[in-house]
Amino acid sequence: MTDPAIAAHGLRKSYGDKTVLDGIDLTVPEATVFSLLGPNGAGKTTAVKILSTLVSPDPGSGPIRVGGHDLATDAQAARATIGVTGQFSAVDGLITGQENMLLMADLHHLSRSEGRRVTAELLERFDLAEAARKPASTYSGGMKRRLDIAMTLVGGPRIIFLDEPTTGLDPRSRHNMWQIIRELVTGGTTVFLTTQYLEEADELADRIAVLDDGRIAAEGTAEELKRIVPGGHVRLRFTDPAAYRSAAASLGDASHDDEALALHLPSDGSQRELRAVLDRLDAAGVEADELTVHTPDLDDVFFALTGGTAPSRPNKSNQPNQPEEAVR
Numbered sequence: 498m499t500d501p502a503i504a505a506h507g508l509r510k511s512y513g514d515k516t517v518l519d520g521i522d523l524t525v526p527e528a529t530v531f532s533l534l535g536p537n538g539a540g541k542t543t544a545v546k547i548l549s550t551l552v553s554p555d556p557g558s559g560p561i562r563v564g565g566h567d568l569a570t571d572a573q574a575a576r577a578t579i580g581v582t583g584q585f586s587a588v589d590g591l592i593t594g595q596e597n598m599l600l601m602a603d604l605h606h607l608s609r610s611e612g613r614r615v616t617a618e619l620l621e622r623f624d625l626a627e628a629a630r631k632p633a634s635t636y637s638g639g640m641k642r643r644l645d646i647a648m649t650l651v652g653g654p655r656i657i658f659l660d661e662p663t664t665g666l667d668p669r670s671r672h673n674m675w676q677i678i679r680e681l682v683t684g685g686t687t688v689f690l691t692t693q694y695l696e697e698a699d700e701l702a703d704r705i706a707v708l709d710d711g712r713i714a715a716e717g718t719a720e721e722l723k724r725i726v727p728g729g730h731v732r733l734r735f736t737d738p739a740a741y742r743s744a745a746a747s748l749g750d751a752s753h754d755d756e757a758l759a760l761h762l763p764s765d766g767s768q769r770e771l772r773a774v775l776d777r778l779d780a781a782g783v784e785a786d787e788l789t790v791h792t793p794d795l796d797d798v799f800f801a802l803t804g805g806t807a808p809s810r811p812n813k814s815n816q817p818n819q820p821e822e823a824v825r
């Protein structure tokens with residue numbers, strides 16, 4: 498088995514008497530997206546800064562390996578495997594997109610011809626070739642963010658840290674950015690992502706960790722996390738009123754929606770619970786015309802795990818997530 502791209506044990510950081518990270522473990526397999534979620538001030542950026550060698554962990558921290566290199570003894574080698582795109586853009590608005598890229602190529606000591614080749618390839622890949630000779634200050638927010646990531650990729654990092662990469666972008670630019678991130682991962686890059694948008698973690702992340710009060714409150718796939726908070730249910734819908742009534746009689750614990758001929762049963766959405774529901778329907782000799790499983794969304798998980806109460810969300814329905822709008 499190959500080394501994980503990132504492996505940190507007992508990661509600690511305090512500022513004065515404030516403990517920001519209280520001994521957290523993080524493991525990120527290669528070519529996956531790992532998302533760190535947490536309320537403002539939870540320590541996400543601090544974790545990114547430590548893993549990307551910008552800030553030192555406290556002496557009591559356990560070992561941290563990034564790109565297979567121990568940060569304590571070989572930070573330089575670790576640094577050569579990573580790229581970081583922070584909340585504040587590295588793009589210089591006074592020069593063109595192409596010049597920004599060539600500057601990065603110089604910083605990475607690429608030869609002139611190699612720098613030009615990589616620049617042209619990345620500008621093309623990030624749909625910036627046409628705008629390459631215009632000052633970056635004239636770019637839209639989405640273009641600037643794409644240029645920022647393209648600049649990060651000039652050095653060919655295997656691991657990239659994206660700190661809130663889509664904050665402030667409109668929905669189309671956000672979807673474009675998601676597509677770029679997916680393509681990077683398909684190409685073998687590992688992405689460590691922090692985001693304020695739970696939907697974004699849900700869309701992209703293979704694994705998600707929720708940081709609260711300096712500790713990891715929960716970690717898992719989006720689906721695993723959704724199962725640990727209450728609110729999931731199975732909805733059974735019938736077209737035949739007689740079948741609906743028989744099912745309602747045999748599933749006494751279900752709540753009824755007589756108008757829609759639908760029954761709701763609390764469920765964690767697991768195979769075992771679904772089978773139990775189906776067995777009970779079979780025993781009653783009725784068949785539902787539609788069965789849908791509704792799991793809580795990541796917002797529910799976030800509020801349940803980070804000690805806050807969910808503000809009322811009038812638009813939150815019990816419908817499963819709507820399909821995302823098409824990506825260009």
Ligand SMILES: Nc1ncnc2c1ncn2[C@@H]1O[C@H](COP(=O)(O)OP(=O)(O)OP(=O)(O)O)[C@@H](O)[C@H]1O
Pocket residue numbers: 512517535536537538539540541542543544
């Ligand atoms: N250099 C520093 N000196 C003192 N305190 C700091 C420093 N950097 C961060 N902190 C504190 O550490 C805590 C965590 O900050 P951090 O920026 O990591 O949180 P975050 O989860 O990224 O928050 P946000 O979502 O708001 O970006 C905050 O209370 C912050 O004030």
